Amino acid sequence: MSAYDVMPDMELFQPVTVEDAAALAERLGSRGWVLAGGQDTYGWLKDRAKHPKAMVDLSSIDVLNGIEETDGGGVKIGAMTTLREVSRDQLIRARYGLLAAAAARVASPQIRNQGTLGGNVSQDTRCWYYRRGLSCYRAGGNICYADSPEGMNREHAIFGASRCVAVSPSDTATALVALDATMVIQNTRGVHRVAAGDFFVGPAVNITRMTVLRPGDILTAIELPADWAHAEYYFEKVADRNVWDFALVSIAAAFRTENGTIRDARLVCGAVSCVPRRLTSVERAVIGKPRNDSTGEAVAALASEGARPLNYNHFKAPLMDNLVRRALRA
Amino acid sequence: MDIVEFREDVWGREVLLGVSWDLLWVVLTLSAVAIMVHIVVMTFLKSPPRPSAAGLHMERHAAVDRGFHWIMAVSVFVLLFTGVLPVVGVDFSWLTIHWVAGLILTAAVVFHTLRALFWQKPREMWVGADDFREPFDAGTKPGKYSLAQKGMHHAMTALVLLVIGTGLVLFAMIDTPWWNRSNALDESTLGWIFLLHGASTLGLIGLVALHVYFALRPEKRFYTRSMISGWISEDELRANHDPARWSPERSA
Numbered sequence: 149m150s151a152y153d154v155m156p157d158m159e160l161f162q163p164v165t166v167e168d169a170a171a172l173a174e175r176l177g178s179r180g181w182v183l184a185g186g187q188d189t190y191g192w193l194k195d196r197a198k199h200p201k202a203m204v205d206l207s208s209i210d211v212l213n214g215i216e217e218t219d220g221g222g223v224k225i226g227a228m229t230t231l232r233e234v235s236r237d238q239l240i241r242a243r244y245g246l247l248a249a250a251a252a253r254v255a256s257p258q259i260r261n262q263g264t265l266g267g268n269v270s271q272d273t274r275c276w277y278y279r280r281g282l283s284c285y286r287a288g289g290n291i292c293y294a295d296s297p298e299g300m301n302r303e304h305a306i307f308g309a310s311r312c313v314a315v316s317p318s319d320t321a322t323a324l325v326a327l328d329a330t331m332v333i334q335n336t337r338g339v340h341r342v343a344a345g346d347f348f349v350g351p352a353v354n355i356t357r358m359t360v361l362r363p364g365d366i367l368t369a370i371e372l373p374a375d376w377a378h379a380e381y382y383f384e385k386v387a388d389r390n391v392w393d394f395a396l397v398s399i400a401a402a403f404r405t406e407n408g409t410i411r412d413a414r415l416v417c418g419a420v421s422c423v424p425r426r427l428t429s430v431e432r433a434v435i436g437k438p439r440n441d442s443t444g445e446a447v448a449a450l451a452s453e454g455a456r457p458l459n460y461n462h463f464k465a466p467l468m469d470n471l472v473r474r475a476l477r478a
Numbered sequence: 479m480d481i482v483e484f485r486e487d488v489w490g491r492e493v494l495l496g497v498s499w500d501l502l503w504v505v506l507t508l509s510a511v512a513i514m515v516h517i518v519v520m521t522f523l524k525s526p527p528r529p530s531a532a533g534l535h536m537e538r539h540a541a542v543d544r545g546f547h548w549i550m551a552v553s554v555f556v557l558l559f560t561g562v563l564p565v566v567g568v569d570f571s572w573l574t575i576h577w578v579a580g581l582i583l584t585a586a587v588v589f590h591t592l593r594a595l596f597w598q599k600p601r602e603m604w605v606g607a608d609d610f611r612e613p614f615d616a617g618t619k620p621g622k623y624s625l626a627q628k629g630m631h632h633a634m635t636a637l638v639l640l641v642i643g644t645g646l647v648l649f650a651m652i653d654t655p656w657w658n659r660s661n662a663l664d665e666s667t668l669g670w671i672f673l674l675h676g677a678s679t680l681g682l683i684g685l686v687a688l689h690v691y692f693a694l695r696p697e698k699r700f701y702t703r704s705m706i707s708g709w710i711s712e713d714e715l716r717a718n719h720d721p722a723r724w725s726p727e728r729s730a
């Protein structure tokens with residue numbers, strides 16, 4: 149399959165209000181495509197693997213940009229805020245260093261300059277069979293190419309597979325789930341909020357989408373509550389290359405400690421299932437324990453419990469366990 | 479509107495995906511129209527006086543058969559809802575519920591078939607020349623089952639067997655507690671299986687709609703009652719059946 153340098157022929161809409169964008173997206177339905185920074189989108193279009201008839205470009209909608217403090221000590225980040233801004237913003241770095249660290253590990257400086265936080269959490273999976281335009285389950289077909297004896301599935305899921313074994317590629321998604329973020333979604337029927345943990349959708353629930361966003365929905369903002377501000381954080385992403393590469397496994401962790409003892413914890417792994425995977429058994433096991441090597445050693449194996457590796461990704465299970473050890477080592 | 483769904487793969491080949499779900503709306507519309515036409519016709523037709531439910535109780539369905547009927551009914555409803563709701567945009571984790579209901583239906587059908595063949599009188603369900611006189615001759619009454627009931631049963635049997643057969647093949651492709659998912663079938667074979675599974679599902683939706691409608695019609699409601707309590711009255715028996723062709727025992 150060839151990739152083209154030129155964009156396919158399609159209509160371009162550049163609304164200046166969210167209401168107009170939502171109305172356009174609703175009217176266009178599955179023929180339309182919401183465009184943010186384009187870093188996921190342009191790959192699809194250049195490969196001619198998706199064929200939208202019209203783009204709804206959000207870049208002219210000012211209210212979707214920027215980072216502001218909210219009442220109650222939280223922070224609201226507009227969906228069109230670039231990953232560079234998120235990773236460099238003083239407020240985010242001071243209160244939610246976990247998100248700043250995750251955003252700073254996305255792709256490359258160029259992509260972070262252009263890619264947005266909203267686009268990063270809404271991006272599609274990177275399974276190459278699907279990205280090449282094969283008619284697999286996720287593309288509406290009846291078969292999974294990755295999950296076969298010969299399938300190249302080194303990067304694929306070890307949890308939560310249901311016919312499709314693709315993983316969520318978003319680096320910021322794990323941090324947002326760990327921080328108990330809320331996603332603000334607007335459509336022609338109004339505004340509604342969804343917890344980050346419920347925003348991502350596995351193949352058992354919907355095999356053709358990665359998030360709850362449906363045609364006509366615009367993600368307008370991401371709200372971070374004060375609950376997890378100024379906590380102790382740990383973010384690590386293991387990838388084949390340090391830049392311009394997706395996670396093989398990543399971890400985003402937040403701890404609340406008192407006199408050296410963990411009072412509350414969030415640990416979320418990326419790239420092991422189709423949604424960011426909260427390690428709830430590890431979270432429960434570390435409460436009341438000190439954040440140190442021996443706690444890490446004691447609970448690490450819980451991380452990969454129940455994993456079902458594919459032919460080429462058995463390494464992900466011990467990698468998860470090790471990342472938990474490192475998160476607790478502090 | 480498409481009847482069958484194809485997709486062009488990256489090499490430009492057409493891949494059969496299955497039935498087009500646009501047909502769901504066609505089936506629902508046709509069923510609604512058929513029901514409405516029947517309601518209108520029945521409103522204008524002079525209906526005979528309704529037989530009384532009082533008097534002796536005659537056994538129509540043994541408890542075990544009623545049990546099978548309702549197990550099959552519930553599993554068919556669960557299968558239809560879990561199969562179709564995701565198609566119309568209601569998202570939930572449907573696959574496990576779907577195959578569990580499918581296995582229950584399969585087991586119920588196997589038991590029902592064995593019981594019908596060896597412990598009941600399968601002849602009561604056969605369609606013979608006499609049955610075709612019923613619609614045209616008010617004096618000809620059916621045995622245990624009318625021509626319409628036999629027709630419904632046989633159409634339902636064909637569709638349920640098709641949906642179970644194709645469903646079991648698809649079941650072999652997914653993760654279960656007993657085996658791991660497999661990609662043993664090629665895309666075009668799977669496309670055909672999905673086509674038959676989807677088409678029989680659509681057929682079942684139409685038949686179930688009609689079946690439920692007739693089960694709720696006032697003049698047929700005593701049959702529905704008999705599927706719950708097991709009996710029809712002597713009066714209902716005499717008014718609707720030929721004792722020479724079916725003479726049930728008194729109900730306990």
Ligand SMILES: Cc1cc2nc3c(=O)[nH]c(=O)nc-3n(C[C@H](O)[C@H](O)[C@H](O)COP(=O)(O)OP(=O)(O)OC[C@H]3O[C@@H](n4cnc5c(N)ncnc54)[C@H](O)[C@@H]3O)c2cc1C
Binds near residue numbers: 268361
């Ligand atoms: C070479 C390369 C390497 C990469 N490496 C990484 C990596 O290491 N980690 C990582 O996380 N990502 C990586 N990515 C992916 C990319 O960084 C993210 O996809 C980027 O953040 C997407 O943001 P965007 O604004 O460009 O999204 P777009 O491409 O514009 O949109 C992505 C998707 O989200 C939808 N969307 C976007 N915004 C909204 C909104 N507000 N409301 C509703 N729907 C919306 C779009 O319709 C589209 O489907 C990489 C991409 C490339 C090309």
Ligand code: SF4
Binds near residue numbers: 292
């Ligand atoms: S893993 Fe999912 S996206 Fe990849 S080939 Fe299989 S069904 Fe398609």
